Every structure is written in C-alpha cells, then in structure tokens.
Amino acid sequence: MTLAQARKRSSLVGMLRLAFTAGAAIAAGIMVGHLAANAVTSGPGKIEQLTSEEVVTMVNARFTGRDETGSTIVITADTAQRQRDNPEQIALQNPRLVTEDGTEIDAPSGLYDQAAQTLALFEDVRLIDAQGYDFRSTSAKMFISEGRVDGIDPLVGSGPLGDVTCDTYEIVEDGDRLRCRGNVNMMIFPGGRDAHGNASAANTATPAVDEE
Amino acid sequence: QISGEGGPIRVNADTSEVMERQRQVVLIDNVDIMQGNARLRADKVTIYYGGTGATQTAGMSGFGDIESMVAEGEVFYVTPDLKATGDVGTYDAKADTITLTGEVVLVRGEDVATGRRLVMRLEEGRTTLDGGDGQVQFNISPNERPAGEAPAEDASN
Numbered sequence: 001m002t003l004a005q006a007r008k009r010s011s012l013v014g015m016l017r018l019a020f021t022a023g024a025a026i027a028a029g030i031m032v033g034h035l036a037a038n039a040v041t042s043g044p045g046k047i048e049q050l051t052s053e054e055v056v057t058m059v060n061a062r063f064t065g066r067d068e069t070g071s072t073i074v075i076t077a078d079t080a081q082r083q084r085d086n087p088e089q090i091a092l093q094n095p096r097l098v099t100e101d102g103t104e105i106d107a108p109s110g111l112y113d114q115a116a117q118t119l120a121l122f123e124d125v126r127l128i129d130a131q132g133y134d135f136r137s138t139s140a141k142m143f144i145s146e147g148r149v150d151g152i153d154p155l156v157g158s159g160p161l162g163d164v165t166c167d168t169y170e171i172v173e174d175g176d177r178l179r180c181r182g183n184v185n186m187m188i189f190p191g192g193r194d195a196h197g198n199a200s201a202a203n204t205a206t207p208a209v210d211e212e
Numbered sequence: 213q214i215s216g217e218g219g220p221i222r223v224n225a226d227t228s229e230v231m232e233r234q235r236q237v238v239l240i241d242n243v244d245i246m247q248g249n250a251r252l253r254a255d256k257v258t259i260y261y262g263g264t265g266a267t268q269t270a271g272m273s274g275f276g277d278i279e280s281m282v283a284e285g286e287v288f289y290v291t292p293d294l295k296a297t298g299d300v301g302t303y304d305a306k307a308d309t310i311t312l313t314g315e316v317v318l319v320r321g322e323d324v325a326t327g328r329r330l331v332m333r334l335e336e337g338r339t340t341l342d343g344g345d346g347q348v349q350f351n352i353s354p355n356e357r358p359a360g361e362a363p364a365e366d367a368s369n
Contacts, residue, residue, distance in 0.1 A: 131232060160275050161230065161237065162220070178230040184239070186223035188259075190213055190278050 057081045061092070065117060067147040069174060071100040075112060075119060088115040095121065097142060102130035103175055105140065105149070117144045125151075129175055133159035137169070147174040155180065162188040213278065214289070214303060214310065216334040217248030225257075235261040235275050243283070249292050254301065255285025262305075280304050287312060289332070294339065295319040296330055308334050316341065324351040 061080030065073045077092035095110035097119060105128075107121035119142040127135040127149070135157035141150045149171040156165050167182030214221070226241035237259040239245075245252040263276020283301035289310060290296075299314025312330040318341055319325075328344030341348055 159230075164228070164230075166228070176232045180228045182226065184223070184225045184228040186221075186225075186228065186237075186239075188221040188223060188237075188278075190218065190221060 055081060055084055061090075063112065063114075065144050067099070067174065068145055069147065071174075073100075073144055074098050077110070077112075080112070089113050092119075095119065097144075099174075101175070104128050105142065107140070118142060119144060127157075127171075131160060131175075133157060133178075135169075148172050162186055213247060213305070213334065214245055214252045214281070215248035215250035215291070216308075216337065217250075219248050221245060221247045235263055237261075251288075251290045252281075252283060252301065253286075253288040253290075254283035257281060257283045278303075278305055293320065293337075296332070298330065310334065325349060 058080040059078070061077045063075040063080075065075070067073055075092075075095060075097050077095040079093045081091045083089040083091060090112045092110040092112055094106070094108060095112070096104065096106040098104050105121065105125065107125040108123045110119055110121040112119050121140045121142070123138060125137045125140045127133070127137075127140070135155055137151045137155045138153040139151060141152075142148070143150070149169075151169040151171075154165065154167055155169040157163070164178075164180060164184070164186045166180035166184040169181070170179040171177070172179065222245070223239060224242070224244040225239040228240070229238045230236075231238070239257045239259070241255065243252075243254050243257045245257065258281065259278060260280045260282075261275040261277065262279030281301075281303040283303075284299070287298050287301040288295070289298075289301060289312065296312055296316065296318045298312030298316040300312070302311045302313075303309070304311070310332045312332075313328065316327050316330045317324065318327070318330055318339070325341055325348060327341040327348040328346060329342050331340045333339075343349075
C-alpha cells in the first residue's frame with residue numbers, strides 16, 4: 001500500500017468515524033426530544049381519555065354518593081359497564097341501592113348516570129324500607145341527590161298501613177311521602193294487619209282487592 | 213272506622229299520599245271507602261293516625277290506630293239502614309261518631325229529613341239530627357201501618 005493510498009484510507013476512516021458519531025448524536029436527540037414532548041403534552045396522572053370503541057367493565061362494582069340531606073347512599077352491582085357512546089352512563093347488573101336509613105332497592109338491571117346522579121332500575125324492582133314497606137314495580141328512577149324515586153309503571157306494595165296498588169307512584173322527601181296516582185286501591189287494616197288475623201299480602205303479586 | 217263492625221277498610225281513589233312523619237293518609241278525587249256494610253264517598257278524605265311510635269298492635273310501626281277521618285266535598289254516607297249527605301264528614305274514633313255538617317240530608321226508607329248537623333253513633337246505631345240555627349225538616353211518608361202502631365212524632369229543634 002503506497003503512502004498516498006494509506007493517507008486516502010485514513011481520511012476515509014476519519015470521515016466514517018465522524019459520520020457515525022453524528023448519526024448517534026442525532027438518534028439520541030430524537031429520542032430525548034420525543035420523551036420530552038410526550039411528558040409535556042400528557043402531563044402526570046392524567047387518565048387517558050377513553051376512545052369510544054373501548055368498553056370498561058367493573059366486577060363487584062361499588063359507588064357511593066350523598067343525597068341532599070348529606071346521608072350516604074351506596075350502590076353495588078355484580079357488574080358495571082360503561083356505555084360506549086356515553087362514559088358517564090354505566091349499565092349495571094343486579095344493582096342494589098342502600099341508604100343510611102335502611103331503605104334497600106334492587107333490580108335485575110339498571111343504568112347509573114354519574115353526571116346526573118340518577119339510577120334507573122328495570123324489570124323486577126323491589127323496594128324495602130325500615131318502616132316495613134315492601135313495594136314492587138317494573139321500573140323506578142332514583143334521583144339520588146334529591147332523595148326522590150319516580151315510578152311510571154304500576155306499583156304493588158304493602159306496609160304497616162295495609163296494601164296498595166296504583167298506576168304510577170312517586171316517593172319523595174327521602175321516603176317520608178309516598179304519592180300514588182291512577183286507580184289507587186288500598187286495603188287498610190285498622191289496628192294493624194295482625195289485629196284482624198289478616199294474611200299478609202306482601203308476597204302476593206296483587207293485593208286482596210276484589211274488582212267491582 | 214266508618215262501620216260499627218270494624219274490619220279491614222277498602223279504599224279506592226284517583227290519588228293518594230301517605231305521609232310518614234305526619235302519620236296521615238290523604239285520598240283525593242273519587243274517594244270511595246268501604247268497611248263492612250258501610251260506605252263513604254267524598255272528593256277528598258284525610259285519615260289521621262294517632263300512633264306515637266311502637267304500638268301494641270303487631271305489624272304496625274309508627275302509624276298506630278286511626279284517630280280520625282275528615283271527608284270533604286259531596287260527602288255521602290250509606291249503610292243498609294240510611295243514606296246521608298253533607299258538605300263535611302268527620303269520624304272521631306274516641307267518640308265513635310261520624311258527624312256530617314253543612315247541607316245535611318238524611319234518608320231512611322222513604323222518610324227524608326234535612327238539617328245542619330247529623331251525628332251518628334256507630335256502636336249504638338243512634339242518629340241525631342239538628343237544625344243548627346234553622347229547623348229540622350222531616351218528610352215522613354205514612355205508609356199502611358199495622359193497626360195500633362203510633363205514627364212517628366213531629367220533631368222540632
């Protein structure tokens with residue numbers, strides 16, 4: 001190898017070494033830049049926004065809230081599934097709502113709206129409260145923060161006073177008032193149900209009222 | 213109670229409201245209450261319970277027993293023996309009476325009487341009608357009576 005060839009080769013190697021070093025520096029720069037950009041835009045602790053295709057299902061879900069008087073309300077469900085198009089709405093299986101004063105409302109299915117703080121219950125809705133009332137209906141909508149229940153389907157129920165059926169109903173003031181509308185039929189037992197040896201109509205689908 | 217017999221009370225109405233704290237039941241529009249052989253109809257009926265909390269009666273929590281009832285608006289009270297109408301009807305459990313006031317009309321069989329205040333004692337089955345500041349009017353249809361039976365006296369207030 002002549003001197004000229006050797007000089008030529010070493011300048012080639014030098015150029016290659018330079019190019020390689022520059023390439024490495026550029027690659028490192030790109031990576032650091034990407035990381036920095038990612039960190040700035042996403043911000044620490046920000047939950048990644050759900051895309052509409054993703055569905056989140058919780059098992060043994062539990063939600064707690066408060067009504068207007070500040071008493072706690074707990075909603076549990078076997079499964080809770082966020083809705084595709086509206087993440088605030090959660091479809092519940094076997095939901096059950098329990099209030100501080102011992103009222104329990106459950107149903108096979110329901111829809112909880114976190115934003116509106118409502119719980120809509122469907123199919124076989126059952127409400128039992130501490131005063132001994134036992135109501136059934138095929139739908140109920142709970143306005144949790146207002147402590148109100150709205151029912152657009154017939155109600156069948158029994159309680160300390162006796163039995164009641166009606167077309168629609170509303171329970172307001174945290175269960176203190178029960179309003180029934182349309183074809184209200186009551187059977188009142190003066191002195192209490194057992195004072196007359198009256199069979200409890202709590203379990204029968206329709207109370208003992210004969211049609212006229 | 214609206215009948216001396218007692219027993220369960222059957223109620224029909226367009227609207228009802230059960231108020232736990234006040235221990236009241238309000239029935240509104242087309243109210244029809246039946247107990248035993250007595251029937252009470254009115255536009256509105258409010259049932260007041262006298263419970264103070266636990267009562268001896270099993271199954272009753274808080275409401276206790278019926279203390280009184282107030283019926284308002286076209287009040288009709290019907291039993292097999294009589295029919296009576298008035299503007300306001302009040303049942304008082306302690307006195308065991310139903311009192312009708314206002315334009316009171318009492319019909320018994322074919323006899324008709326009008327006055328301002330009718331008091332019916334359920335257990336005794338006794339009825340008193342008075343004319344208030346007016347007179348009691350009686351309209352008695354003398355039908356064929358068996359010989360020897362004295363005709364009804366003419367009552368005046």
